[in-house]
Amino acid sequence: EEGRKRGRADGSASSCSPASRRVPSRRRMRPATGHSGESSFSEETRADTTSGYSDGVYELVVVGAGLIGAAAARHAAQRVLSRGRVALVGPAEDPREGWAERRAFGAHHDEGRITRCTDPEPTWALLAQRSIDRYGTIANESGVEFFDEVGHLAVGPPDSLSLSARASNAAAAGVPFEWLDESALRLRFPYLHFPPNAKAVWEPQRSGYISARRLVKAQTCSATSSGCDRVEAEAERIVDEDGRGFCTVHLRGGGVVRARKVLLACGAFTNGPAALIPEGKSLELNNTTTQTVHFSLSEADAARLQKMPSLIAKFDHWWAYVLPPIRYPDGRIVLKLGGARTAAATPVTGASNASLAGTRPLASPADLIEWYRTAGEPAATAEMAEMLRSLIPEVEPLEVRSDACANCRTPTGLPYIGELLGDDGRPILRGGDGGHMYVATGGNGLAAKSSDEIGRLAACAVLSVGGWDPEEKHPLLAAERFTPRLRPSVNVQASPLPQQKAKWYD
Incomplete structure (x- = not known):
């Protein structure tokens, strides 16, 4: 597809090489055992994702190349059986100079985010623990160190x-x-x-801080090594191609990427300014x-x-x-x-x-x-x-x-993960006659450390036959707890949601 780039996140052979940033040297995280997600897709589902790339349509395009989007792309790419089935779309970080005019925004454009296994809310604690268990694996796959275990x-x-x-x-x-x-x-x-x-x-133990910027780099490197295509461009709008079995992601500056399924991982920018969700619809964010x-x-x-x-x-x-x-x-x-x-x-x-x-x-x-x-x-x-x-x-x-x-x-305090459905329970895109749209967003100030597990659950929601990880039995991670909610109003500039009691910051 036009605008597609294979290989490393910045197109260079050395983009995944380690670099020193610690003051002073910290303990590194070793790969840990735990819920790896390796059995999250049935053989039937895996087979379904391999057919038909010759038509120029991806099985999945992830829009939003930040912490959650890059994680979802890695998990999806590692579970399909052929290259070129997954693409990750999002602009590169703008240089620090000229930030007053920049277009690329992201919470991951920084070097320090707290990571910890403990949390007053048990679901966020579990999401963090699952993610931290895989930090060592991600670093080994990518060659990029991003975690400092300082407690x-x-x-x-x-x-x-x-x-x-x-x-x-x-x-x-x-x-x-x-x-x-x-x-x-x-x-x-x-x-x-x-x-x-x-x-x-x-x-x-298993706590301290991560470099959000380098975690995104590590996830992206691992995803591209597994066959994901990295498209360094800004998505401007998504069009449902009724009757053709896919939707089209239009890129700023020209070019398109086509996919049967689109996952929006755009954080605070999910509802705009880009026209990503169908006109008249917006998430309760x-x-x-x-x-x-x-x-x-x-x-x-x-x-x-x-x-x-x-x-x-x-x-x-x-x-x-x-x-x-x-x-x-x-x-x-x-x-x-x-x-x-x-x-x-x-x-x-x-x-x-x-x-x-x-x-x-x-x-x-x-x-x-x-x-x-x-x-x-x-x-x-x-x-x-x-x-x-x-x-x-x-x-x-x-x-x-x-x-x-x-x-x-989000109004629930948990991230949104799943397909966007209308009031009638049908996909907001045209289902079997067009593409399907999913979201993984709503970090609630707590998602950086937990982004790998959120991305894994999102990849499962998109690629599994049942719309969720069939091996996931933990009640805190039941699909209905993460169901996305659309606003009843068509106005994307609607008043903020009612405020509740404040939660600890990430």
Whole structure:
């Protein structure tokens, strides 16, 4: 097809070679056993995906080459029996210079995302555990290292419901953790300062942080090595070719890609501005702002924090997440922080799609793009700088930069995975007479670490005869819990969804 590119993510032979980024050297993740998904497709299903590529139509095109899309492409490509049956469509990351005019956006355009096996919500904990189990395999397949096993620390007041839920879920899943009281925190992490009587859940293994950018690179390298075609282009619209058994993805700048099935993994951009979903339809998604601050550190400060874990802290009047020092591609050593002050206590109980304090709704695609092109809000940057001084007072940043991003939230607090169906239960595309459209989106601020399992479930939903992994028996991962919801209104700029109680940040 026009616009198709085989091979590595950037078209070069060396794009999958490892590169150093750690400050200092961290522990690497080894391949782990667990639910691998290797038996997720029946032989009947696998055979169905191999016929007819001579007609120039892919079995599956994944639109959106970020964390979830790249994972879905890898899992799909590894389960079809011939090359050229799967394509991954999405633009390459724009250079940092000129970001105010850039067109390519993504939460994965960064080097630090917290990863952990524990979570107050058991479904997200399971999605993370399944994904982390495969980190070593992904790194070995691609030659790209992306995970630093530095441990994870969750801190709160002594009556924190979230910490109790996190510990309970960890114990039930057999995830090693320790309770740390105020004195143990001071002894173990003397450079971190918390309010009096703080307590923490310390997760020393299979946790820390990932480079989102390099995880996408690793997934893409593995997918292309398995026969997936990488199309570095922006999808502008998708047309259902009624009666022809496929749909056509039109690319910006010309060119098309045709597929029997299309999986949208476009995050906050699923509802626009590109015309990906049929006219008059939109998903029930609530996009909100999020902002982080990058504090550049000296080599001496980075050395003092060399054993620092990833951190989430939530107290009555503030919340924050902090990544340990990471060397960025431009050579800076960055400590990244996100968070906000809150006006009142916001206890965490169960799943939620709420906006945390310090965020606001992005009601339209235009609002979303405008926000991404900013560097965030100066007042929020100043507030986060103050929070850093409270948490790690000995650090003296050399430079302070802020960055704008977005969260894509669902009313259930879980991702959407599955085929888009209308009110009548029929596919919103024309079923047997045309293509089929699926989605894997709605990360709720929690999906980076869990993206491989979300991508695996999405590949199963698309390629399995029954529309889900036939081997998946865990009740938390039942298909109906992830069913996509379409808005009753035709207006894609509809008001944000009702807010619920705030959930811990990723």
